[in-house]
Amino acid sequence: MGVAGACGGSVTVYVAGCNLRCIDCWADSSREDPVLLAPWWTPERVAQALGRFDRHDRILKGTGILRLSGGETFLSASSVRFLGRLRSLIPGPLVVETNGILLGSDRQFVSDLAAMKPNPPFIRLSLKAATPAHFQRITGGAGHAVDLPFSAISFLLRAEAPFDLEAVSLSPELMDSEERDLLVARLRSIHPPLVDRLKEEKLTLYPSTRRRMKASSQASGTRVPTCPLPNRTT
Numbered sequence: 456m457g458v459a460g461a462c463g464g465s466v467t468v469y470v471a472g473c474n475l476r477c478i479d480c481w482a483d484s485s486r487e488d489p490v491l492l493a494p495w496w497t498p499e500r501v502a503q504a505l506g507r508f509d510r511h512d513r514i515l516k517g518t519g520i521l522r523l524s525g526g527e528t529f530l531s532a533s534s535v536r537f538l539g540r541l542r543s544l545i546p547g548p549l550v551v552e553t554n555g556i557l558l559g560s561d562r563q564f565v566s567d568l569a570a571m572k573p574n575p576p577f578i579r580l581s582l583k584a585a586t587p588a589h590f591q592r593i594t595g596g597a598g599h600a601v602d603l604p605f606s607a608i609s610f611l612l613r614a615e616a617p618f619d620l621e622a623v624s625l626s627p628e629l630m631d632s633e634e635r636d637l638l639v640a641r642l643r644s645i646h647p648p649l650v651d652r653l654k655e656e657k658l659t660l661y662p663s664t665r666r667r668m669k670a671s672s673q674a675s676g677t678r679v680p681t682c683p684l685p686n687r688t689t
């Protein structure tokens with residue numbers, strides 16, 4: 456964990472490092488080199504850092520939202536222990552963004568999250584692909600790992616853990632309609648109402664995204680898509 460920022464009614468804690476290398480990723484260079492954000496924060500340091508923001512009273516009293524974003528939150532079993540400790544310090548709404556790779560590798564991780572009662576963290580799981588070939592192209596990961604986020608979804612459902620889903624599935628240069636339809640079909644095959652939990656997005660070219668898309672395009676000989684830069688405050 457590293458730098459924090461405030462936006463709207465929430466405070467975001469930035470997570471360093473990731474186990475994937477998505478070409479549409481907006482995270483900064485700490486994704487590849489987590490040491491850039493060292494020294495990393497303990498849960499106590501996160502709680503302390505909230506004092507920097509006007510909203511910290513609301514966060515600590517449980518009426519504001521704390522969000523973990525940037526890189527990947529779940530990189531090892533210690534990530535789950537970290538969240539457990541953070542939960543004991545900050546009992547209010549906590550949103551945790553993840554690619555679902557680790558959570559889909561072992562049901563126990565999800566069980567441990569769901570057991571953080573009365574307020575387990577809310578998981579926002581980002582789906583990258585439906586098929587091995589597309590997963591490999593977008594994330595740089597081994598194709599067979601495409602199944603892990605879907606396993607994570609099954610575990611979350613069975614554990615009755617709170618979660619929703621998102622996918623950058625509305626930009627054909629990143630995900631064509633056939634891949635998108637397969638993704639929706641995979642969700643429907645797990646549990647039909649899951650389709651209603653999926654928030655579909657268009658590609659946004661943040662500076663880091665543009666850099667990575669360009670590198671990917673140069674490697675594959677395709678053109679970088681164009682779209683306006685966002686106003687990002689976190």
Ligand code: SF4
Pocket residue numbers: 473474475476477479480481482486525526527553554581
């Ligand atoms: S999973 Fe998220 S943080 Fe990791 S590389 Fe992909 S977009 Fe970036």
